[in-house]
Amino acid sequence: MTETDLLTEEFERERPHLRAIAYRMLGSVSEAEDAVQESWVRLNRTDNDEISNLGGWLTTVVARVSLDMLRARRARREDYVGTWLPEPVVSLPDTETDPEHEALLADAVGLAMLVVLETLAPAERVAFVLHDMFAVPFDEIAPIVGRSPAAARQLASRGRRRVQGATPDAETNPRRHQEIVSAFLAASRAGDFDTLLALLDPDVELYADVGPGRPPQEPIRGAEAVARRALTFGPATARFGVVAEVNGATGLVIAPGGRVIGVVGVTTANGRIVRFDVVADPEKLAGVTLGG
Secondary structure (H helix, E strand, C coil): CCHHHHHHHHHHHHHHHHHHHHHHHHCCHHHHHHHHHHHHHHHHCCCHHHCCCHHHHHHHHHHHHHHHHHHHHHHHHHHCCCCCCCCCCEECCCCCCCHHHHHHHHHCCCHHHHHHHHCCCHHHHHHHHHHHHHCCCHHHHHHHHCCCHHHHHHHHHHHHHHHHHHCCCCCCCHHHHHHHHHHHHHHHHHCCHHHHHHHEEEEEEEEEECCCCCCCCCCEECHHHHHHHHHHHHHHHHHCEEEEEECCEEEEEECHHHCCCEEEEEEEECCEEEEEEEECCCCCCCCCCCCC
């Protein structure tokens, strides 16, 4: 085996971890893949004798590339109209997925969490993700964000406070969460308004990202308003709804005729649904198919 073959093998071992880091930083599978691919390009331009810890070196490169992408994207998104939601990571039942996708799904955080991460300044997000989610020490984060270790600690701390203040205390029992989502789907199909109300938190929120170039959808708030929306669009939508794993938790995929037109992330707490995140942007759904 050549030196190039060995390097490629080592890189492929690191790839799932790198994708997980980049996805949490960017909220986009496609952009995460771009960041990881850029790390491979830079690795091939570097003298391998200068790298003592390949995993740490690649993590640093992916983080720096992601930081640059976040800064560029933040400038572009100032003109974005409507709700922005991240690109979902989906696994459908009874379908095969490749090990790399399974690793990304296992490490994924919920859509609602990614929405909160999107509100952080780029350097805050990078510091928070690296330290709090992947246990990277601050002396390694500091050069990535161009700050001292103490300043990097402050960035992560600010990010942590904002995340903790904006995310609900989600259901920690996966089985109970799945039961609630399945019950909501069944009630939508049956047009059972009372059951829908019982499953929804009084302050439930529904956000929808339909993508650029389409009329933006205003958030819907309150159990009655969300239940009415479910009854208005629910019977037809629920008819084509499939329970799936969305960013590591039970959610829904809407696929009439086998064509995916929506992915629904569901957040539950205290036995009720507190938030829906509906991704209907065709570009963000391009990689989601019923074939896995």
